[in-house]
Amino acid sequence: MDIIELKAKAAEIRMALLKMIHNAKTGHTGGSLSNTDILTALYYRVMKIDPTRPKWEDRDRFIASKGHSVESLWCILANLGFFPEEELKTFSQYGTRLIGHPNNKVPGIEMNTGALGHGLAISVGMALAGKRDGKGYRVYCLMGDGEQAEGSVWEAAMAGAHYKLENLVAIIDRNRLQISGSTEEVMGLEPLEEKWAAFGWNVVSIDGNDMDALVRTFESVPTVSGKPTLFMANTVKGKGVSFAENVAHWHHHVPNDEQLELALAELSAALERYKQEGQVQ
Template identity: 75%
Template sequence: MMDIIDLKKKAAEIRIRLFQMIHNAKAGHTGGSLSNTDILTVLYYHTMRHNPQEPKWVERDRFIASKGHSVESLWCILADLGYFPKSELETFSQFGTRLIGHPNNKVPGIEMNTGALGHGLPISVGMALAGKRDHKDYRVFCLMGDGEQAEGSIWEAAMSASHYKLDNLVGIIDRNSLQISGNTENVMGLDPLDKKWEAFGWHVVSIDGNDIVSLMETFNSIPYTEGKPTLIIANTVKGKGVSFAENAIGWHHRVPSDEELALAIKELTEQIESLVSKEGQPHE
């Protein structure tokens, strides 16, 4: 299990890889992958119980990327952990590849195909209910987008999870406030998002979704209420980690130029070097 400094370094390394991968493929969803990188880094390197050598291990925690278009960070993490060779990242979005632009369950470590928004949480409810009925203690984590909250199937699943008292289910909303057509509050207003989920019977926690320490502490405290599913509103910055991409709607699925790739690598490398210089000092 990694400590705080190592997790921050790993998140920066993953951001470099996903930027390189999107540049090489000339395709991808850059902004959302950058915003969810910290969430996935803490889940896979700190919180979740899983085994790259045995992807179908019955006791594993399950992860569903319901916002499947932001898969690039997930591909990079699965490769880094050894679910498949890192060299395969070079085939991302190329003809015949397994690493398509959405999660593909032909790849070890992927529980289900996702892409059509609103499908991940209903499937996660089924997985969590199966765990309860099989007397297993695994947990199910489902990452959703904030624009995805406009899908009716999300709210049907939310009601079902509460009805079945699925405290082994954790919903996470990547709340970066931007979707492909603009600010979420202009496209389809969500606020008060916390009150809506609470009204559906969930325990709701709002955190800084780009803060490694907050993510660690929050995931370590689950379940917050026995008999209730947990919903984490992870307030993030779209394009996080790359200054010229942060909070820029154009980076929803923009491909970086050669110059932008070089600038991003420089920024992220400097972040890593700053963290390395802190090693050996008292951790936060």
């Protein structure tokens, strides 16, 4: 997909996840909206994947360490054909595979995740295995910024640098809000980029809601030979829905009927703009 098509797809995914959360009456809305552009860039442009062969040996691996924001991922996997889109209607219902965190009973999911702080360690192991086996795949790990308070993140960061895993890409969804408020009030993280650099990673700061910037930076990996890469993706929690943006309450708030209608109208307008822009080009 080109950049305009990716922007349009991200708008469609946001609409789908909002409908899914509204139907289920549960979900993590704000973080899923903030990470949608990141996942769209990865799944529709950057990563080597094949929905018809979810266990393809040479596939790129994606680990959603911030597993509670799984809604965007479910919608993308369904849209790509890893499982039927109709199954999205079962999200968080009794007996479903589509629970509130990644579940490896679903094609396209590498590991069950959601206990924060575990995803990067899993990703280090996968990347190290790929390096030792001479494989060309990359491992992408999406973390939340509140998750950076977990000590296991930093143990994994040391290991990734020690083993020179240039096939490992960590991404922090830096929306600066977590369930109980500002990350800096709950557990101060700054200077976060300097901390990661001190642990031996090459750190690149990007606008995590700018599709062009995401594609350019993801396609530059490895950014430095012999080092893992950390993308500090500065995002807006609730991105795409004006009344949810930068509001901590929307971490796990479920839109009511009126809010859903307003949000879908905003996103539909954005989608139409992207389609018109694409036609002009």
